[in-house]
Amino acid sequence: MSGEPDGGVRLPASLSGVEAVQSVRTPIRLEYDFRPSASAQSYLRAYAERRIIGHRSPVDGAVFIPPRGVDPRYGVAISEEVDLPDTGHVGNFCVTHLPIPGRKGLEVPYVSAWIHLDGAAVGFLGLVRGCPHDEVRIGMRIRAVWKPDDELEATPENIRHWEPTGEPDVPLERAGNRSFHASRPQTDGNTGGNADA
Amino acid sequence: MREVAVVATALHQVPALTDTTEVQLMVPLLNAAREAVGLTQADIGFTCSGSSDFLAGQAFSFVQTLDAVGAFPPISESHVEMDGAFALYEAWVKLQIGEVDTALVFSYGKSSPGSLRDVLALQLDPYFLAPLWPPAEAIAALQARLLLEVGIVGAEELAEIAVRSQRNAVGNPNAVRSSREVTVADLMAEAPIADPLRPSDLAAESDGGCAVVLAAGDRARELCDRPAWIRGIDHRIDAHGLGTRDLTLAPSAALAASLACTAAGLEVDSLDLAELHSPTTSQEAILVRAFGLGGSTEVNPSGGALAGNTLMAAGLMRIAEAAGRIIDGRADRALAHATSGPCLQQNLVCVMAGD
Numbered sequence: 164m165s166g167e168p169d170g171g172v173r174l175p176a177s178l179s180g181v182e183a184v185q186s187v188r189t190p191i192r193l194e195y196d197f198r199p200s201a202s203a204q205s206y207l208r209a210y211a212e213r214r215i216i217g218h219r220s221p222v223d224g225a226v227f228i229p230p231r232g233v234d235p236r237y238g239v240a241i242s243e244e245v246d247l248p249d250t251g252h253v254g255n256f257c258v259t260h261l262p263i264p265g266r267k268g269l270e271v272p273y274v275s276a277w278i279h280l281d282g283a284a285v286g287f288l289g290l291v292r293g294c295p296h297d298e299v300r301i302g303m304r305i306r307a308v309w310k311p312d313d314e315l316e317a318t319p320e321n322i323r324h325w326e327p328t329g330e331p332d333v334p335l336e337r338a339g340n341r342s343f344h345a346s347r348p349q350t351d352g353n354t355g356g357n358a359d360a
Numbered sequence: 361m362r363e364v365a366v367v368a369t370a371l372h373q374v375p376a377l378t379d380t381t382e383v384q385l386m387v388p389l390l391n392a393a394r395e396a397v398g399l400t401q402a403d404i405g406f407t408c409s410g411s412s413d414f415l416a417g418q419a420f421s422f423v424q425t426l427d428a429v430g431a432f433p434p435i436s437e438s439h440v441e442m443d444g445a446f447a448l449y450e451a452w453v454k455l456q457i458g459e460v461d462t463a464l465v466f467s468y469g470k471s472s473p474g475s476l477r478d479v480l481a482l483q484l485d486p487y488f489l490a491p492l493w494p495p496a497e498a499i500a501a502l503q504a505r506l507l508l509e510v511g512i513v514g515a516e517e518l519a520e521i522a523v524r525s526q527r528n529a530v531g532n533p534n535a536v537r538s539s540r541e542v543t544v545a546d547l548m549a550e551a552p553i554a555d556p557l558r559p560s561d562l563a564a565e566s567d568g569g570c571a572v573v574l575a576a577g578d579r580a581r582e583l584c585d586r587p588a589w590i591r592g593i594d595h596r597i598d599a600h601g602l603g604t605r606d607l608t609l610a611p612s613a614a615l616a617a618s619l620a621c622t623a624a625g626l627e628v629d630s631l632d633l634a635e636l637h638s639p640t641t642s643q644e645a646i647l648v649r650a651f652g653l654g655g656s657t658e659v660n661p662s663g664g665a666l667a668g669n670t671l672m673a674a675g676l677m678r679i680a681e682a683a684g685r686i687i688d689g690r691a692d693r694a695l696a697h698a699t700s701g702p703c704l705q706q707n708l709v710c711v712m713a714g715d
Binding site for chain 2: 187189191193194195196197198200201202203204231232233235236237238239240
């Protein structure tokens with residue numbers, strides 16, 4: 164960085180020989196005060212009553228969870244809430260062998276799964292426990308394991324994890340999002356994903 | 361040049377969206393704009409949006425907002441981390457290329473969950489200015505001080521600009537600050553927030569969104585009885601460093617307006633109206649001079665951005681307000697302006713005319 168005659172950067176004499184600045188530290192922090200949308204508020208409050216709420220599309224009846232107030236396929240507003248059961252199947256999963264830094268009570272390996280509730284068109288994320296990790300499979304029937312009633316709050320953390328029910332598996336070709344054909348509104352009454360109806 | 365027009369607009373602006381997500385804000389606006397010209401998303405050739413992760417507080421927040429569009433089967437889509445007016449420019453280029461005949465442009469801003477002044481500090485240079493966290497009104501006040509000291513503008517003129525905005529905004533359902541009765545004396549009596557700027561010199565903060573449908577040539581004529589033809593559009597940028605600029609001037613705004621008017625073949629004094637995206641009265645005074653506005657040109661008939669400055673959408677709203685007045689026959693020739701960055705650093709000018 165010293166002055167060079169060929170048009171390079173030329174420092175004033177007062178800066179000759181000083182230590183070069185190697186880096187600049189600029190702490191940046193922004194704070195937000197978010198308020199959940201009306202549909203998210205319903206969803207969170209329902210958890211305190213051991214209920215799980217979805218949104219039913221006015222286009223073809225497909226049920227979305229969590230409820231976001233919109234059918235994203237068509238850009239159509241949704242206001243119809245539906246109660247979903249706390250049973251479903253594993254639509255997809257992975258087994259993780261690395262701990263999450265700072266998170267206690269989560270032994271490795273653990274199984275993250277895409278949970279497809281009965282009657283829902285799409286899945287959402289949950290932990291599967293209650294069986295050896297190498298027995299978890301796509302299509303495995305599961306149910307929610309809730310916290311005790313006196314510990315319930317308005318949070319999805321009320322569901323500690325999901326455990327196998329022991330029922331027969333959902334066939335692979337009907338498990339998870341693969342059973343949900345978003346491009347074609349379905350007319351046969353199957354709203355997609357509801358493989359056990 | 362291919363003829364391209366604004367054929368439909370929809371906008372919504374309130375002081376704060378509390379229980380409404382960006383997606384829920386945009387669903388009715390996008391539907392209103394498309395339905396105004398009988399289109400569904402399947403008829404749209406290209407979709408482009410403008411928004412900021414710094415407002416949403418999450419990375420790639422625009423992807424989530426695509427839920428509002430109806431983006432399945434997959435659509436041709438793009439996004440700019442800029443005001444929606446610059447998204448409109450990208451869509452205009454796409455239409456010029458001739459790949460598509462229709463485009464949907466939208467933008468939105470929900471700044472109420474965070475601190476707008478802190479967000480705006482982060483657009484400054486990260487080594488010397490941003491670490492000082494200067495509030496946006498203080499940066500703007502440095503510019504206003506220069507204007508007053510040099511004698512380009514008087515304090516009374518700033519108050520007159522604020523009064524005009526508040527009066528014009530009466531009856532505009534999307535204005536968040538309006539008043540039929542307010543006087544220059546009232547505003548001159550306000551205590552300054554960042555001397556010499558008083559509360560009424562600063563644009564009212566708001567949340568909101570805007571959607572615009574563009575169409576080219578005969579497609580525009582099919583869709584709309586009186587399209588607002590974009591006859592000239594240009595955007596230019598001044599230096600980022602505030603110390604390197606003469607803050608009493610906005611050369612990039614002047615150049616963009618000059619080029620847009622030349623492309624349109626219009627003299628500035630033939631414009632019926634100008635919608636200016638001025639975050640402060642002092643910046644509006646600079647823009648009026650940079651564009652050479654005067655005489656019969658009505659400035660900010662909607663109240664302008666002073667009546668509601670939704671970050672990321674206020675510029676597109678200026679285009680929508682101006683185009684709407686051409687589409688419904690209230691105006692024949694209009695200029696719309698959008699700005700971004702500190703002290704009018706980046707400027708876009710869109711000159712539109714009816715048949």
